[in-house]
Amino acid sequence: DVKVTQSSRYLVKRTGEKVFLECVQDMDHENMFWYRQDPGLGLRLIYFSYDVKMKEKGDIPEGYSVSREKKERFSLILESASTNQTSMYLCASISGLQNQPQHFGDGTRLSIL
Amino acid sequence: GDSVTQMEGPVTLSEEAFLTINCTYTATGYPSLFWYVQYPGEGLQLLLKATKADDKGSNKGFEATYRKETTSFHLEKGSVQVSDSAVYFCALTPYGGYQKVTFGIGTKLQVIP
Numbered sequence: 001d002v003k004v005t006q007s008s009r010y011l012v013k014r015t016g017e018k019v020f021l022e023c024v025q026d027m028d029h030e031n032m033f034w035y036r037q038d039p040g041l042g043l044r045l046i047y048f049s050y051d052v053k054m055k056e057k058g059d060i061p062e063g064y065s066v067s068r069e070k071k072e073r074f075s076l077i078l079e080s081a082s083t084n085q086t087s088m089y090l091c092a093s094i095s096g097l098q099n100q101p102q103h104f105g106d107g108t109r110l111s112i113l
Numbered sequence: 114g115d116s117v118t119q120m121e122g123p124v125t126l127s128e129e130a131f132l133t134i135n136c137t138y139t140a141t142g143y144p145s146l147f148w149y150v151q152y153p154g155e156g157l158q159l160l161l162k163a164t165k166a167d168d169k170g171s172n173k174g175f176e177a178t179y180r181k182e183t184t185s186f187h188l189e190k191g192s193v194q195v196s197d198s199a200v201y202f203c204a205l206t207p208y209g210g211y212q213k214v215t216f217g218i219g220t221k222l223q224v225i226p
Contacts (some may be wrong), residue, residue: 004156033214040117040121043157043202077210090156094214099145099164099206101215 002027006091006105014113019078021108023091029103030096032074034058034066037088037107049074081112115140119203119217126193126224134188134220136177136203144205146170146179146186151200160188160201193224194204 007022045058046112048065067075092102116139120193149157161170166181175190203217
């Protein structure tokens with residue numbers, strides 16, 4: 001069965017810290033995504049990657065960076081965490097075939113104090 | 114650009130009531146349309162999809178029909194259960210553009226016994 005695994009379900013960090021969120025998929029998918037989910041705003045795309053070492057900015061990339069050194073792993077980095085980055089973060093992957101759905105991890109609820 | 118419109122809710126229904134969640138979209142050409150469901154504490158998972166006009170997607174008693182003429186993909190279920198309480202997201206991917214998924218804001222459904 002398809003599996004997208006996010007390393008932490010809950011994470012508490014302090015303002016100014018560098019924060020790493022990890023995501024691993026076991027489906028050999030080319031494309032991976034990071035979203036944040038906030039009440040009243042739905043899902044907003046932060047970054048996505050369509051191949052190893054390739055990345056593109058989504059709708060809200062400011063304050064974030066990403067890394068994709070291996071096909072199965074996609075990391076989201078908060079360079080200097082701020083309180084407005086407190087949110088639910090969702091990782092997803094999708095194959096290169098048309099009409100396929102995205103597969104999501106269970107999310108990381110991140111609190112920045 | 115592409116957009117998906119759905120009511121945010123919450124929608125509160127009694128068990129065994131009929132459910133309709135409206136979804137309309139704006140996109141060029143022939144997008145693929147999806148409904149995802151997010152149960153409490155989990156990521157999103159595919160509920161159903163339709164890839165061309167007049168297609169009907171169905172799963173777990175839920176149905177939605179791709180209506181090109183009204184640019185709609187309304188979700189329906191004849192008799193909801195308490196276990197259907199979740200957030201429902203309508204989404205589209207443009208034809209050939211699987212990388213860019215556009216999500217609606219999500220509709221929270223609460224079913225009471």
